[in-house]
Structures are given as C-alpha cells and as structure tokens.
C-alpha cells in the first residue's frame with residue numbers, strides 16, 4: 001500500500017501513512033475520541049469535497065479557512081512581507097487558495113504553535129518548499145506529515161522582528177510567534193478568546209484542554225506570563241480567532257487572575 005496523506009475525520013490532523021491505526025491528537029487527553037470510531041479521509045476525498053477562502057483581515061495579514069469546516073477548523077495565517085511568513089495552517093487548501101498564496105509571493109518561512117494549529121501544513125511545504133520550517137523541539141513527535149528543517153529550543157528569530165518563543169503549557173512543545181512590526185502575538189492555544197458573532201471579544205481564558213476544561217498549573221501560567229510580559233503587542237491571534245481588541249495588558253491581566261486563585265478554568269469577561 002503506498003504512502004499517502006490522510007486527515008482524521010474527527011480533528012483534521014494529517015498523517016502520512018498507509019492506513020493510520022489511530023490519531024495521536026484525538027488519543028491525547030486534550031482532545032475527545034471520535035464517538036463512532038476512527039475514520040480517516042484520503043487526501044483525494046478531502047480535495048474533492050472542500051474549498052476555502054482567503055481574507056485580508058488587516059493590511060498584509062491574510063486568513064485562510066476551509067469550507068465546509070474540517071476537524072478543528074483552524075485558520076492559516078499569512079504575513080505578507082519581503083519573505084512571507086505562514087503561521088498555523090488551514091485544514092486544507094484548495095488549488096485556488098494555493099494560487100492566492102502564490103500571487104501574494106509564496107511562503108519563505110513556515111511555522112506553527114503546536115499540533116492543533118498544523119492543519120494542512122504539509123501542503124504548504126509541498127507547494128512552496130520554504131527554506132525554514134520551524135517547530136519547537138518537544139512538538140517534533142507530531143510532525144510526521146511534513147519535514148521540520150529548523151527545530152528550536154527556547155527561542156528562534158525567523159526574521160528581524162519575528163521571533164518564536166517556547167511557552168509550553170497547553171502543549172509541551174507549544175510556541176508563540178511575536179510579530180513586532182505588526183505588534184501582534186500569534187499565541188497558539190495559550191489563550192481561548194470567546195467572541196460575539198461580529199468579532200468583538202467578550203471573554204479570555206487559558207486551559208490545558210479546552211474540551212475537558214482541564215486547567216493549567218500556576219507554574220505553567222507563570223511561564224506564559226514570563227514569556228509574553230516583555231513583548232509589545234496590541235492584538236492576539238489563536239489558530240481559531242483574530243482578536244485585534246486584546247493587547248498585552250489584557251493578556252497579562254488574564255494570567256494574573258489565574259495566578260491569584262486556585263487552578264481552575266474561568267472565562268474572564270472583558
């Protein structure tokens with residue numbers, strides 16, 4: 001049986017395999033198992049049934065999403081600059097989406113916060129062959145669908161002003177991307193932002209596992225705080241939400257609130 005790519009029908013995680021026996025994301029405590037058993041979608045099936053869209057959410061910042069929703073339904077971000085940076089990936093990219101990225105200048109640097117943000121990162125590597133594919137060392141075990149060219153430890157400067165920071169917590173190998181020129185923090189799942197349908201944020205929280213409401217420990221929250229306190233930003237972007245109304249002060253206040261009480265998940269109203 002030849003090697004090919006399969007998406008988990010439950011979470012969308014891609015594996016390069018003959019016939020995946022299970023999904024490492026769904027088997028993990030942070031996700032739920034599929035109620036009716038495993039189902040893995042061959043790439044051709046996903047390609048035939050999905051399309052997507054691209055939206056410039058701020059000047060030079062593009063969001064790529066897949067329709068209908070696949071798996072965790074994350075967003076692939078593209079920072080357009082001299083040497084485009086893609087961070088996180090959509091669950092699948094149609095040919096039109098890939099052509100749009102091509103028209104915007106392709107991808108020079110590819111990275112993601114952790115496995116929940118990987119999406120179809122393998123497609124972006126296959127199409128654009130970026131010189132840098134950067135993933136934190138402790139997340140390497142999840143990267144079999146693509147090839148990491150730049151594993152890193154605590155910090156990695158991708159380009160002047162664009163720096164990855166290992167923050168752990170939600171996932172051992174979780175990293176955030178600080179975009180100093182855009183004053184943005186691509187925070188992975190450090191934060192969950194609840195938003196109104198019109199996009200305004202109304203609550204912020206941090207979790208080890210969203211589905212099961214498992215909280216982070218104080219040491220994990222403190223590590224988040226130590227990592228982001230020195231960073232200048234006035235917007236946060238998770239793999240799922242763009243929150244231009246949440247800056248450093250709000251993010252730090254949410255962590256301080258968690259540190260001031262016993263560990264427990266609380267959606268802090270904004």
Ligand SMILES: [Zn+2]
Pocket residue numbers: 008009010011012013023024025026027
């Ligand atoms: Zn899965």
Ligand SMILES: [Zn+2]
Pocket residue numbers: 114116117170171189
């Ligand atoms: Zn996650």
